[in-house]
Amino acid sequence: MHRVRNLILTIIAVVLFAFFLDKAPDLLNGYWQRILNLIAINAILALSLNLIYGITGMFSLGHAGFMAIGAYVSALLVLSPAQKNAMWILEDIYPWLLNVNAPFVVSIILAGIVAAFFGLLVALPVLRLGGDYLGIATLGFAEIIRILITNTARLTNGSLGLKGIPAHTTLFMSWSCLGVVLLCTVCMLRSNFGGVLRAVRDDEVAARMMGINTFRVKVLAFTLGCFGGGLGGALMGNLITTIDPRMFMITQTYNILMIIVVGGLGSVTGSIIGSVLVTTMLEWLRFVENPITIGSLNIPGIPGMRMVIFSLLLIVVIIFRREGIMGMREFSWNIFFPKHKAKPKPKREKHDVVLEVKDVVLRFGGLSAIDNLTFDIKHGQIMGLIGPNGAGKTSAFNVISGFYKPTSGTIKFLGKSIGGLRPDEVCRAGMSRTFQNIRLFGHETVLQNVMTGARIRQKYSWWMTLAPFIFTDVLREDAEVKAQAMDLLSQLGLAEFADEKASSLPYGAQRRLEIARALATRPEFLLLDEPAAGMNPQESEELLQFIRRLRDEFDLTILLIEHDMKVVMNVCDYIHVLDQGVHIAQGTPEEIKANPRVIEAYLGKGAA
Amino acid sequence: MNLNIFIQHFINALSLGSLYGLVAVGYTMVYGILRLINFAHGDIFMLGAYFVYFATIVYKLPWAVGVITAIILTTICGLLVDRIAYKPLREAPRISALISAIGVSFFIENFAVVVFTGMPRPVVQPPILMKPITLNGGVRLIPLGILVPVVSFVLVGALLWLLYCTKPGLAMRAISFDIETTRMMGVSVNKIIALAFGLGSALAAVAGIMWALRYPRVEPFMGMTPGIKAFIAAVFGGIGSVPGAMIGGLILGFVEIMSVAFFPTLSGYKDAFAFLLLIMILLFRPTGLLGEKLEDKI
Secondary structure: OHHHHHHHHHHHHHHHHHHHHHHHHHHOOHHHHHHHHHHHHHHHHHHHHHHHHHHOOOOOOOHHHHHHHHHHHHHHHHOOHHHHHHHOOOOOOOHHHHOOOOOHHHHHHHHHHHHHHHHHHHHHHHOOOOHHHHHHHHHHHHHHHHHHHHHOHHHHOHHHOEOOOOOOOOHHHHHHHHHHHHHHHHHHHHOHHHHHHHHHHHOHHHHHHOOOOHHHHHHHHHHHHHHHHHHHHHHHHHHHOOEOHHHHOHHHHHHHHHHHHHHOOOOHHHHHHHHHHHHHHHHHHHHHHOOEEEOOEEEOOOOOHHHHHHHHHHHHHHHHOOOOOOOOOOOOHHHHOOOOOOOOOOOOOOOOEEEEEEEEEEEEOOEEEEEEEEEEEEOOOEEEEEOOOOOOHHHHHHHHOOOOOOOEEEEEEOOEEOOOOOHHHHHHOOEEEOOOOOOOOOOOEHHHHHHHHHHHHOOOOHHHHHOOOOOOHHHHHHHHHHHHHHHHHHHOOOHHHOOOEHHHOOHHHHHHHHHHHHHHOOOOEEEEEOOOOOOOHHHHHHHHHHHHHHHHHHOOEEEEEOOOHHHHHHHOOEEEEEEOOEEEEEEOHHHHHHOHHHHHHHHOOOOO | OOHHHHHHHHHHHHHHHHHHHHHHHHHHHHHHHHOOOOOOHHHHHHHHHHHHHHHHHHOOOOHHHHHHHHHHHHHHHHHHHHHHHHHHHOOOOHHHHHHHHHHHHHHHHHHHHHHHOOOOEEOOOOHHHHOOEEOOOOOEEOHHHHHHHHHHHHHHHHHHHHHHHOHHHHHHHHHHHOHHHHHHOOOOHHHHHHHHHHHHHHHHHHHHHHHHHHOOEEOOOOOHHHHHHHHHHHHHHOOOOHHHHHHHHHHHHHHHHHHHHHOHHHHHHHHHHHHHHHHHHHHHOOOOOOOOOOOOOO
16 A cells, blocks of 8 residues: 555656756756756765665775766767867877767766776775775775876876767756666665665675675675766766866765765665755855955955865764764655554453464574574563573573574564564564663663653654644653653652763663663563663662562563572562573473572583 | 986985885874774875974974974874864774764865965975985985985884883783773773874874975875875785884885886876785785784674
């Protein structure tokens, strides 16, 4: 349903925009048409660099070089023999080149292909490098390409450059090219292959373990990105009508880098937004370099000021908003359509099975962290998961809560399979957890931490918050959530800290706050990862009472990892023991205390 | 080519190489500690040259005073760059700091255009440094050609002494191994990092001043190409290694000068040699001549 709706909306938007472009020559003056053209070209360049860097994670500073190749290839193909004859003054043009000619569209495609070919040549050796070295090596290649262009005058007319390139880049041309590039990029990134690219970026080691030839994938992405660079360069040359080697200095790459950083590395939407913003701003900032006359007052233009402001913005963005405008998110029509859900949940009978873990195996490469784990938890139980260090307890939590995907086996939560769901989806299903190393939103207040936990229960969409006085749902729901959060805080004895920064709380209070935040999602099932860690006997005694109270007051089912045996033995109804990923024992606390295998696992052979 | 001309090329290569080396040392120290390519380093070098220009030519300070003032001012700029643009990003992904570095480099260059204008300005060379000396055998040398490598080697020697024979040097080497552990040993890590930036900037200032004397002029973008080449020299010698940076710089200087001396037709490609050299070393010995092998932990 949504897909059909979204497709229709997309088509409408595209048609409307095409209509606008069609009328643009009448509506806009040459200056604004040029900016619109530049936006499209910059967006193509940004998308292609984003594919290389933001999506696949290869820090390349060589884009200007590939743009140069594209610009020259296209220009040499569209210039007429007469123009070429007139332009090559210092040295003679190669005779074969004089008469080579191609239509514009063919020339820009060839420009992309030649740039991609050079990209491939560059990629094969340098993509073996990673990180900064790759950046410097690609920067080096771009510089070499520029030096080659300067020095091969018979081919490129050297430092004189090429002039009088026919202005083939019309609004229609540049925006259709962007349309095609955008469509291809989006389709690719939505496919499973797009997932592979992102996997290579996030963790190359893990991607290899998934059977991906990461080198091949990187070479492919780099080559595709270079195609975009060549295409963009070609369009740029045919827009500006003059090209020379100095146009393609590192500054050119920085501009594109700025676009994708501002927009959000890894976000296609971000690249488009970034192109609009940065292109418009760069043009607009030209005023600081031109003399301004206000009445009788003459303010002389300041050369260089534009780039000063521009670079300051880059620094400010990277320091204060590293993820850019979009982060890694993408635009989707869905944001305009608030989801309607929330059917009342049926009240659960006691002793219904809440969680059912069956034959779960979790392997990292050859190492198995969990080997055939099977257990289930009934409603209202407090279950303990114990075992020595490295037993796989936290791994089990991570699998259940969606941070890891089980290698095999099934996990059913409230009768539905959740194996492989993302943590956020698991959370929506009614499960919440705390972490062994406390993970609070440290810069936020205590109250805000809890309110954030309640966001998933709110129904309003973000855009309504722009005008909360029209969409009064925002105010009403926020007030509700705030009251609930305060209530929760006072139940857990944290009310006095409500306005403190979360990271400033004492340790025990931080643990309780993490639990409060988890409770704010209204879970039916709570996972507690070592709640007593670092507590003194007095505090862990309080914790005991607290966990029991939690279960009763919030009608919860609890799974608990704990090393403090006193807590485990006193609070748990039932206990499972893991050792090196293997489920070695289960039973009531009394049975576990007497189990020789458990004692052996904790104290070594012979201790029993 | 006769011997006299060769010796002149040799001296020329030695002084160019030692200038690259001097700048490379600043890159290598910062990279060794923070794993950050300080793209702004080449521009710090440019500032050094400008400050000495203003001190001696515009404000007519005596040479010695002017040079010292310029070094101090440049060092302050280097420290400010670290404080403003890099320190807030210590915990951020490294690529963020790198982009910040690109931004800073861009900023300093264009700020220089705004303040100093984009016009190249001629630098007056003190006559005492330029009066040619004729050695027996007919080799003519200018004192500047000897002064540059001597000053460079003395400064790098002093830096090595600081790194290997003093407490702050020990702390600096410790940080490059493991910043967290060093912090736990009670070392004020931020002070040591600032020290590295300060020292690197001071050396860059000296290099910038000598560069300005060699090619007697200053302009806002003069730091770009030497900066990148010096970084390449640092990678070539083995990033993180101070002697390596100096050796890398010297090799680069010799390759550039000698290749053009022996094959004058290649002079247009002079700037490409550094990059070719870089790509070669990265492919065959990614850790550089004196670098240690680092492996990623899985």
